[in-house]
Amino acid sequence: MSEETNPVATETVSEETTQEASTTLTDEGALIAESKKYRKRSQDAEARLAKLESQLAKAEEAKLKEKEDFKTLYEQNEAKIESLTNDADKWAKYQEAKTAALLEGVPEDEREALSKLDFETLEYVTSKINNAKANAPEVVGGTRQPEKPVGDWTKMDDRERRANWDNIVASAKKN
Numbered sequence: 212m213s214e215e216t217n218p219v220a221t222e223t224v225s226e227e228t229t230q231e232a233s234t235t236l237t238d239e240g241a242l243i244a245e246s247k248k249y250r251k252r253s254q255d256a257e258a259r260l261a262k263l264e265s266q267l268a269k270a271e272e273a274k275l276k277e278k279e280d281f282k283t284l285y286e287q288n289e290a291k292i293e294s295l296t297n298d299a300d301k302w303a304k305y306q307e308a309k310t311a312a313l314l315e316g317v318p319e320d321e322r323e324a325l326s327k328l329d330f331e332t333l334e335y336v337t338s339k340i341n342n343a344k345a346n347a348p349e350v351v352g353g354t355r356q357p358e359k360p361v362g363d364w365t366k367m368d369d370r371e372r373r374a375n376w377d378n379i380v381a382s383a384k385k386n
Contacts, residue, residue: 306330313337 275284313333314322317340325333364372364379372379 309334316341 272284275281310326310330310333314326314337317325317337321340325336328336364375367375
C-alpha cells in the first residue's frame with residue numbers, strides 16, 4: 212500500500228510546479244497584452260490628433276477664403292515656401308558636396324561615367340566599389356610573393372641584409 216501512495220504524492224507535486232510556471236507565464240502575457248493595448252491606444256490618439264490638426268488648418272484656410280482675406284493666405288503660404296526653399300537649398304548643397312566626395316574616391320577613368328548617375332545610385336555603386344576585395348583570395352599552400360634568390364649574404368652590407376632578412380632566413384630553412 213505504501214507503494215501506491217508514493218506515485219500519487221509525486222504526481223501532486225509536479226502538478227503544483229506546472230501550475231506555478233503557467234501562472235507566471237500568464238502574468239507576463241497579461242502584462243505584455245496590456246502594454247500592447249496602451250501602445251495601440253496611444254498611436255490611435257496621435258493619429259486622430261494629426262487628422263484633427265489638418266482639418267483645423269483646412270477649416271481656417273476656408274474661413275479666410277470666405278472672408279476673402281487673401282493677404283493673410285498669401286503671407287502664410289509665402290512663409291511655407293520660404294521654409295521649404297531653405298530646406299531644399301540645404302539638401303542640394305549637401306547632395307552636391309557628398310557627390311563630389313564620392314566621386315573623389317572612385318578611380319579617374321570611371322568618374323565621368325559615374326557622375327551621370329543620380330545620387331542614390333552613385334552612393335550604392337561607390338559603396339560596392341569600396342567594399343570589393345581588390346586581391347584574389349589566397350590559395351592554401353600558395354606563396355604570397357615569389358622569393359628572390361639571395362646571393363652570398365656574407366658579402367652584403369648591413370642595410371642589404373636587413374632588407375633581405377626574410378629571404379635569407381627562408382633560404383637557410385630550405386638548406
